[in-house]
Amino acid sequence: MSDALLEMREITKSFPGVLANDHVSLDLRPGEILALVGENGAGKTTLMKILYGLHRPDEGWIAVRGTRVSIRGPRDAIRRGIGMVHQHFMLFPPFTVLENIILGEESQTAGVLATARQSRQLSALMEENKLVVELGARVEDLSVGIQQRVEILKILFRGATILVFDEPTAVLTPQEVVELFRTFRAMKAQGRGIIFISHKLDEVLEIADRITVIRHGKVVETMDREGATKQRIASLMVGKPVLLEVERPQVTPGPTVLEVKDLVVRSPRGYDAVEGLSLSVHAGEIYGIAGVEGNGQSELVRAIAESAEVVSGDILLEGKSILEDGVRERREEGIAHIPEDRQKYGLLLPFSLAQNLTLGMHHKPPFATRLSIVNGKAIRESARRIIATFDIRTPSEETPANALSGGNQQKAVVAREMSANPKLLVASQPTRGVDIGATEFIHRQLVKARGEGKAVLLVSADLDELMALSDRIGIIFKGKIIKEIAHDQAVKDEVGLYMTGEKAHGAA
Amino acid sequence: MAQHRGRFGVYALEQSAPFIGFLASMAVLTLIIMGLGENPGKAFQGIFKFSISDAAKLAAILSISIPYYLSGLSIVIAFRAGVFNIGNEGQYFIGGMVGAIAGVYFPLPAFLHIPVVIIFSMLGGALWAFIPAILKAAKGISEVITTIMFNNIALALVNFLVNGPLSGLQKGTSLEPQMKKLLPTAMFGKLNGFFRSIGWNVPNYVYLDYSLIVAIIAGVAIWFLLFRTRQGFEIRAVGTSIDVSRYAGIRVNRVQIGAFMLSGAIAGLIGLQEIFAIRGFYTYNLASGLGFDGIAISLIAKNSPIGIIFSSALFAFLKQAGYGLQLFSKVPNSVTYAIQGIMILFIVAINEILIRAARSLRKKEVA
Numbered sequence: 001m002s003d004a005l006l007e008m009r010e011i012t013k014s015f016p017g018v019l020a021n022d023h024v025s026l027d028l029r030p031g032e033i034l035a036l037v038g039e040n041g042a043g044k045t046t047l048m049k050i051l052y053g054l055h056r057p058d059e060g061w062i063a064v065r066g067t068r069v070s071i072r073g074p075r076d077a078i079r080r081g082i083g084m085v086h087q088h089f090m091l092f093p094p095f096t097v098l099e100n101i102i103l104g105e106e107s108q109t110a111g112v113l114a115t116a117r118q119s120r121q122l123s124a125l126m127e128e129n130k131l132v133v134e135l136g137a138r139v140e141d142l143s144v145g146i147q148q149r150v151e152i153l154k155i156l157f158r159g160a161t162i163l164v165f166d167e168p169t170a171v172l173t174p175q176e177v178v179e180l181f182r183t184f185r186a187m188k189a190q191g192r193g194i195i196f197i198s199h200k201l202d203e204v205l206e207i208a209d210r211i212t213v214i215r216h217g218k219v220v221e222t223m224d225r226e227g228a229t230k231q232r233i234a235s236l237m238v239g240k241p242v243l244l245e246v247e248r249p250q251v252t253p254g255p256t257v258l259e260v261k262d263l264v265v266r267s268p269r270g271y272d273a274v275e276g277l278s279l280s281v282h283a284g285e286i287y288g289i290a291g292v293e294g295n296g297q298s299e300l301v302r303a304i305a306e307s308a309e310v311v312s313g314d315i316l317l318e319g320k321s322i323l324e325d326g327v328r329e330r331r332e333e334g335i336a337h338i339p340e341d342r343q344k345y346g347l348l349l350p351f352s353l354a355q356n357l358t359l360g361m362h363h364k365p366p367f368a369t370r371l372s373i374v375n376g377k378a379i380r381e382s383a384r385r386i387i388a389t390f391d392i393r394t395p396s397e398e399t400p401a402n403a404l405s406g407g408n409q410q411k412a413v414v415a416r417e418m419s420a421n422p423k424l425l426v427a428s429q430p431t432r433g434v435d436i437g438a439t440e441f442i443h444r445q446l447v448k449a450r451g452e453g454k455a456v457l458l459v460s461a462d463l464d465e466l467m468a469l470s471d472r473i474g475i476i477f478k479g480k481i482i483k484e485i486a487h488d489q490a491v492k493d494e495v496g497l498y499m500t501g502e503k504a505h506g507a508a
Numbered sequence: 509m510a511q512h513r514g515r516f517g518v519y520a521l522e523q524s525a526p527f528i529g530f531l532a533s534m535a536v537l538t539l540i541i542m543g544l545g546e547n548p549g550k551a552f553q554g555i556f557k558f559s560i561s562d563a564a565k566l567a568a569i570l571s572i573s574i575p576y577y578l579s580g581l582s583i584v585i586a587f588r589a590g591v592f593n594i595g596n597e598g599q600y601f602i603g604g605m606v607g608a609i610a611g612v613y614f615p616l617p618a619f620l621h622i623p624v625v626i627i628f629s630m631l632g633g634a635l636w637a638f639i640p641a642i643l644k645a646a647k648g649i650s651e652v653i654t655t656i657m658f659n660n661i662a663l664a665l666v667n668f669l670v671n672g673p674l675s676g677l678q679k680g681t682s683l684e685p686q687m688k689k690l691l692p693t694a695m696f697g698k699l700n701g702f703f704r705s706i707g708w709n710v711p712n713y714v715y716l717d718y719s720l721i722v723a724i725i726a727g728v729a730i731w732f733l734l735f736r737t738r739q740g741f742e743i744r745a746v747g748t749s750i751d752v753s754r755y756a757g758i759r760v761n762r763v764q765i766g767a768f769m770l771s772g773a774i775a776g777l778i779g780l781q782e783i784f785a786i787r788g789f790y791t792y793n794l795a796s797g798l799g800f801d802g803i804a805i806s807l808i809a810k811n812s813p814i815g816i817i818f819s820s821a822l823f824a825f826l827k828q829a830g831y832g833l834q835l836f837s838k839v840p841n842s843v844t845y846a847i848q849g850i851m852i853l854f855i856v857a858i859n860e861i862l863i864r865a866a867r868s869l870r871k872k873e874v875a
Contacts, residue, residue, distance in 0.1 A: 016868035306755065328757035337755070345755040348748050355741070360756040368738035 004066070005030045005193040006051075006082075006162050011060035013046055020046040022217040023060070028162065028193040033184060035196045035208035039237055039435035040406055043217040044197055048164050052084050053077045064162070083155025084164040087171075089147050093140035097133050098122070101154045125156050130179075130186045144293060145176035152183065163187065164195045169203055170432070173292050174463060174496035181207050199435070201230045202464070215239055238437050246443045246468050249451060253471070254283030256319075257455035258304070258424050263313035265299040265479075272311060273299035275479035281424070281455040286446060288470030289459045289481075292499050296479035297459045298340065298428070304457070305330065305337035305426045317424060331360050334423035338414055338430050340459075346413035349402035353394055354383035356401045357416050382419075390415035391441075407438040414442055424455045431465060443469060463492055477501050522866040526808060526818070529855030537847050546837045554836025559828040567703070567710040569824040574723050575778045575795070576820035579802030580809065581723075581730055582633075582774035587811045588734060589767030590747040595640060595655025596775035597799025598662030599633040603776020604783050605666055606632025608687055608790035609674070611694035611783075621693040625784060626722060626777070633776025634769040636662060641768035645761040651768070659799075663792075670792045686791040696785040717785035722777055730774070731813040743767050775799060804852050810859070823848070 006028040013021040020043045028034050038044050049055045051062065053071035061068050064080045071077050077084075091100050098119060107114045119135055126132055131149045139147060148168060155163060169177045184194055184207055198204050204211060205228060212222040213236040220236050234242040258281040265274035274296040281287040291297055302308035304315055306327050314321050322330055339345035347356050358367045358379050366378040383397040392411050394404055401409060417425065427446060431439040446469055449456055460466050466473055467490050474481040475498040483498045497503040541548045559565055579596060586593035593599075607629030616624060640654035667685075676688030696718040700710045710716055734740035746753045746763045754760050778798050783790050805823055809815025830844030 326757065326759065327754065328759065331757045339755055344749075345751050348745055348752050350748060351745070359745070359752075362741060362756075363738050368741075372738040374736055374738055374741055 004028065007063040008051065009061050011047060011050060011057045013050060013055060013057050019217050024219050026212050026219065028195060030191040030193055031188050032209045033188060033194045033196055033207055035198060035204040035211045036214065037198065037204060037211060037233060037237055038214035039437060042214045044214055048166065051082060051164065078158050081159055081161040083158060083160030085151045085155065085168055087166050089151050091139045091147060091150060095139060097137050097139060097150050098135040100139055100150055101157050105158065122153065122157065125153060128186065128190065129156060130182050144171045161192050163192060166197050167199065169198060169200060171293060171461065173499050174492060175500055201233055205230065213237055234436055242436060242440065246447055248447055251284040251451055253285040254453055256280050257283050258457060259316040261314045263303060263315065264311040265303045266309040266311050267299050273479055274303065277480050279474050279481050281457050283453045283455050284450055285471045286450050286456040286458055286469050288466035288473040289476050290463060290466050290473050290495055290499055291476035293461060295476045297476060301426055301428045301459055305335055336417035336420050336422035336425045338417050338427040340428040342410055342413050347401045347409055350400055352398050353401055353412060354380050354397040356412060357383045357386050359416065361420060386415050386419050407435060410434055410438055411441060414445055418445055418449060422454060425449050426457045428459045429461060431462065463495060467492065475499055518866050518869050522862055525855050525859035525862050528858050529851055532854045533847055533851035536850055540843055541839055544839055546839060551833055551837040551839060554832040555829040558832025559825050563709050564711045564714065567714045567716060569821060569828055571715045572824035572827055573820040574719050574781050575798050576801060576805055576823045577723050577816055578726060578774060578777045579798050580805035580816035580820050581726055581813060582771045583802040583806035584811045584813050584816060585730060585767050585774065586771035587806055588747045589743040589764050590750065591764050591768050592652050593655055593768060593771045594652055595637065595658045596771065596802055598659035599636040599772040599775035600778040600799045601662045601666050601794065602636040603629045603633030604779030604794060605790055608690065608783055611690040612688045615691065616693060618693040622718065625694050629776040629780060630773035634773040637769050637772025641765045645765050667792050684791055684793055686789045689789045690784065694784060695788060715781060715785050717781060719781040719785060722780060726774060726777060727813055734813065808852060808855050
């Protein structure tokens, strides 16, 4: 294996109570794209953190181009030619692209930044890797896809030959994914090696040369792309056969539950993020909202489920305006909300699971008496019922929420919102960062809600998810729904074109 | 059963920071005493004699811990709601004054007068918390800044009123600026006789007065509020995460304003003992710093209404220990304050370490 660019051998790492990596070995050849797949908590991130020097392994070793190396931190990793593109970009938004890239590597002539030479260097890199970015632009003005290019340029500029991408496509539009993969192929052609972490098996099968599946900290199998199927990878990841397709029984939509009329919402930053948006969702219907992040999705959700600042327009629930209502009233009127950032909004982490499962309903009988005394017994009983119905894995209902695994925390939030028996369920990125098993669970819940005659508003960055679940897809661009497409007419590439505004309303 | 015992061990570990911190700071004290060329044995004997050597000394500690407890309790409520009320010093001065006004000018029978002065003290404290609370809720102005400013305003206001319109100073009596003497019906009686009758020999010079009852009732009530009522749940939820609370439909502003004012109301009780039991009149020269001590008392006890029983007793003990140290050795009183600070640092730091240790032990248990 001396021709390998990178070898990781028998890497073992345990944290208190968890064996995150158990004798994991993998190798990466020059000019190869290796996909690393596994459920959340399978140990992918730990392995990559070890490679990047953020954790030290308990056992095992790493070799770069046949030489054993010890990596004590990101600096060491970069010196060895290992670069990482994180899910959350490490950029300074007010700085220009050039400044961001050369930060820490500035070359100087007599104390003055010599940027001309470095920009020439960068132009060459951009050319070779098909990564076009305007060097003088400010990062804060760039779209997420372009920011990612800046990240990639940053590590290429530092001479990376081994590049790790942690779910790089999660935030991209289909077109941006195509361009990212073009870059991947260009880098591959130069003999660089790429480790590609992803949940999206279609993408893995499209771009990877080999696929390593990790489960419970162990490598289950490494296979070539030829002969690999989605079904097989998914089953290896989960450890049992997985249903990839969601069954959507025929449901006849009922009356309109949610109606949004010419809505204008001001974002906290002071501009109108939603500009004259209209849509309606019927009972027994899943209405999906597709769009590049930052086109007003979050503000729309906040205007419906919370109380964001509405400038004009109206939001009607079963014909009644809810604009004047606070969050509590909206919940009582039948709006449930699976928030985008569940870590931040979903759970009171130090509180017991039981308390979390009644949160939002905690102020009403039977959970609190008319005299406002907390009824612990009712809370625990209700929690036990929800835990059983939704199969939340927990030692008991008294376990604090922060002792649960990430997947079970997600489940708890979904279970709570579903069990409130809402008329309208607003689900914002419900499967972001969720592994296959839990994704399947959440999808089934959304379809079940639809079957029970609830209206579901689904906002997701995952087009496959939207296309699989939605009865109608509305494409949001610059705060407006510019196109609505029925379930059976949705074509992924076309939706993608609308998302970037390349195709405008009526031009179809 | 073994697992149960294990869990208890982890719990005990989590709670042991105050003890370790106390011992560590006593070790530092020993070093300081030795550095000053004193005999640590003699010094500690002085501390012992003055603090816990007999029933009378213990009664004194109980007495001193009453205002400490109420001050800590006031902070507990605010901190649990995520409100950094640094203003209970000012709330205590204003609350005491409003209570004293009721005590001086309302001619009432005792059975009414005493509850009335207590309620007015609370109203005064709550009133002084109201403006910072509204500023925070409506305009997002940091309560840390406003309450500190309100402390200064309170002191200036009290100074002006007690020297001016409310002055009760009579010629030839005292030079201390003060209000008129309280009506006898507003004076708090002592419980010493009761304690003697149950076999605790509390000497007459120790004040175990009605404020002890007030503190007990307040403590139980706040505990019940926090842990047995929906409002308390919401207070704790808001203190844990404003984002989650808002998402869940909790009216965060209302909860914080309520907790803020309740904190002020309890702060208004801090002066009861000194004004209504010990002095018998309101003065600008009330013991200062009691409000600020409440922050440390609550912090050490992790904002627990039960925990502050012990931390306020600890503060009372340190106060007495300081007197003992001064009397029996040449260690200056400022050292006691330094030790108090060192102890708080130790406890908070050790607590953080122990919480992390306990967390990893628990994870092991779950896995």
